[in-house]
Amino acid sequence: MEEIARATSTRGELVLSQRDDGSLELRANGVFVMDTVETSTERALATRALALHHDPREVLVGGLGLGFTLEAILADDRVGRVTVVEIEPALVDWMRDGTIPFGPPVMADPRVLVQVADVTHLLRVAGPSAYDLVLLDVDNGPGYLVHDANADLYRSPTLHEAKRVTRAGGVVVVWSAAEAPELQRTMETVFGRWRTEVVALPVDLQGRPESYWLYVGWKGD
Ligand SMILES: C[S@@+](CC[C@H](N)C(=O)[O-])C[C@H]1O[C@@H](n2cnc3c(N)ncnc32)[C@H](O)[C@@H]1O
Incomplete structure (x- = not known):
């Protein structure tokens, strides 16, 4: 290594x-x-949301990471702008300057707007109905956090904000490395029971079969 x-x-x-x-x-x-x-599953976060929307022009991606969700969003010509919110400025630099070799072409797409910020904060200050898709993958999920401060992201007030900034007919998707029944209940409370979906995605972790999870909420028309 x-x-x-x-x-x-x-x-x-x-x-x-x-x-x-x-x-x-x-x-x-x-x-x-x-x-x-x-x-x-980083790609599935994007493709699942794209498949659920007939006209996904404005997209918010919370957590740049190594850019796989972003790349999958950009592969869809219907998307007009992607706002990527990443808390670590160094990661944005590494993606832009080629330290991460596949980063520069993704970051150079004119539809990409990067904001170095905490996505929880951005959701609070963003205007209403700003996005068609809101994709949140900033941590491992509510049960096993890299940063304790991200706990709020999976809770009702922040998910209400995510719904608020989503346009009617839009979709909010939260990625989790483990099944998260409490997150599911919170999504049902925020979006309504019949407007949520839980998707288990099979993954192969060095020969060990596992599942990662998507928690989906639709904002009604
Ligand atoms: C698992 S990675 C995202 C992976 C990404 N979906 C991809 O396709 O590569 C999580 C990212 O979220 C960032 N992050 C962590 N907490 C954040 C927060 N509160 N707001 C914005 N970004 C955050 C991390 O620095 C990291 O880049």
Whole structure:
């Protein structure tokens, strides 16, 4: 394993490494955030939401990571603008300057608008009905947080804000590494029981079959 880049912020240390097989791995304060091996569910976060909307022009992506959700959103010509909210400025730099080799073409797409901010804050200050799709993948899910401060993201007040900034007919999707029944109940409270969906996505974690999860809420017309 070779360290490629390291940055320190108020949240601690962010380290990007390259494994012996060439894949990249991102860790925050030593905790695994993601890698470039199993990226199917980061992409599914985008493709699932895109499939649920007939005209997804304005998209909010919370958590840039290594850009797989963003790339999948940009692959859809219907999308006119993607606002990406990422809390770690170094990660935005690494994606832009080629430290992450596949980053520059994704970040150079003229439809991409990057905001370095806490997405929970952005949801609070954004205007109403600003987005068709709101995609949230900023942590491992409510049960196993990289940053304790992200707990609020999975709670009712923030999810109400996510609904508020979504246009009628729009979709909010939250990614989770583990099944999260409480998050499901919160989504049902916020969006209404018949306007939510839970999607289990099978993944292969180095030979170990697992599931990652999407929690979907529709904002009614
Ligand atoms: C698991 S990664 C996202 C992966 C992404 N979906 C992809 O396709 O690569 C989580 C990202 O969210 C960022 N993040 C963590 N907390 C955040 C917050 N409160 N607001 C915005 N970004 C946050 C992390 O720095 C990291 O880049």
